Amino acid sequence: MTLPPTRWELAGEDNRFYGLHFDALVREGADVAGEARLADALVARHARILDVGSGMGRIAAALTARGHDVVATEPDAALRAQSQAAYADVPVLPHEALAIPALEPFDLIVVVGNVFIYLGEGTERAVLAHLRSLLAPGGRILAGFHLTAVKSGSRTYPADEFVADASAAGLSVDWxxxxxxxxAPNDDYAVWVLSAG
Structure with missing residues (x-):
């Protein structure tokens, strides 16, 4: 199956800042695990977690350190290399969201760091439906992204459109x-907890 190019791919070298930015933060000792703390709170101990668009590996590594069974997936070769250099004990699959194979179901799927605003044009509902199919019974999705196109190559994704897409994919917004x-919710950034409707 030929997948449409993602907005991340189309942005090309304009997105190299991402890995450099987080590399600098890690070297400075900054807190880069905020998303992982919330993800950890959403599941029981030793949960099975999928990190979609895992980037340079910070969230997958933090969740692995907390004792979870984490599968990370990142299609960008440069970010995968950075992740494996920084967190060698966290394997990273090369799949983009629509190409993640059917694996053992997940208790939580983490899709943070603006992944949703870099998906291929018109694939949002398909991605949400595919991720829903990867959930274990009672499993949830943690998503987070800027609602407006503040990053190079990204799209504006209004909250009401995301809710409609999630609903069409068989998902409900829990929070x-x-x-x-x-x-509290605002017009800049949204963090969502979704479950199978």
Whole structure:
């Protein structure tokens, strides 16, 4: 199956800043695990977690360190290499969201770091439906992204459109927050917890 190019792919070298930015933060000792703390709170101990668009590996590594069984997937070769250099004990699959194979079901699927606003044009509902198919009974999806196109090559993805796409994919919105520290919803960034409807 030929998949449409993602917005991330189309942006090309304009997105190299991402890996460099987080590499600098890690070297400075900055806290880069906020998303992982919320993900950890959403599951029982030793949960099976899928990190979609795992980037340079910070969230997958933090969840692995907390004792979870984590599968990371990142289609960008440069980010995979960075992840494996920084967190050698966290294997990373090369699949984009629509190409993730049917694996043992997951208790939680993490899709943070603006993955949704870099998907291929018109694939959002298909991605949500595919991720739903990978959930274990009672499993949930943790998603987070900027609602407006503030990053190079990304799209604006209004909250009401995302909710409609999630519903069409058979998912319900359990919660919406404005940050990974559970601030009230706002018009800048949205954090979602979804479950199979």
């Amino acid at each position: 919406r927050f404005g940050s990974y520290e559970l601030h």
